[in-house]
Amino acid sequence: MDSLINYDPFDILHALVGDSLHFVKFSSKAFSETERRWDTTEREAYAVVWALENNDLYLRGKRVLVYSDHKALTHLDTATSPKLVRWAARIGASFVPGLTNGASNDGLHHGS
Numbered sequence: 314m315d316s317l318i319n320y321d322p323f324d325i326l327h328a329l330v331g332d333s334l335h336f337v338k339f340s341s342k343a344f345s346e347t348e349r350r351w352d353t354t355e356r357e358a359y360a361v362v363w364a365l366e367n368n369d370l371y372l373r374g375k376r377v378l379v380y381s382d383h384k385a386l387t388h389l390d391t392a393t394s395p396k397l398v399r400w401a402a403r404i405g406a407s408f409v410p411g412l413t414n415g416a417s418n419d420g421l422h423h424g425s
Contacts, residue, residue, distance in 0.1 A: 322360035326368050340367050357383040358400045365404060 323341035327334045342363065348356065361379055365372060389401040 322356075322363050324360075324364035324367065326371060328371075337371060338368065340364070342367075354383070354385040355394070355396060357381065357386055358389060358397055358404075361386065362400045362403055 322344070323339070325339050326337040328337050329335075344356070348359065351359070361381070364379070365377070389397060389404070392398050392401055
């Protein structure tokens with residue numbers, strides 16, 4: 314069960330219906346050997362790209378909020394790494410500061 318130890322990407326898809334949050338789907342994948350050598354920001358950014366593409370059927374045309382506690386993702390729009398620049402363009406997200414409660418709840422808005 315090394316998935317979480319190695320920070321493999323996973324997503325939990327919820328839908329807001331009225332005032333209630335409903336569980337829709339849980340997905341995960343294992344990083345390849347090459348992906349495991351990426352730095353933390355690359356793995357975190359890839360996890361967002363992967364989750365959005367993995368859930369495209371559910372998310373297309375919807376407003377999406379991705380929660381992350383990885384502060385470096387808030388600077389994707391100024392990334393200089395070609396890989397991160399490509400992924401930032403694919404995500405098409407804007408950073409929204411989260412609520413402060415001792416832990417970061419920053420979000421990336423994707424979609425309309």
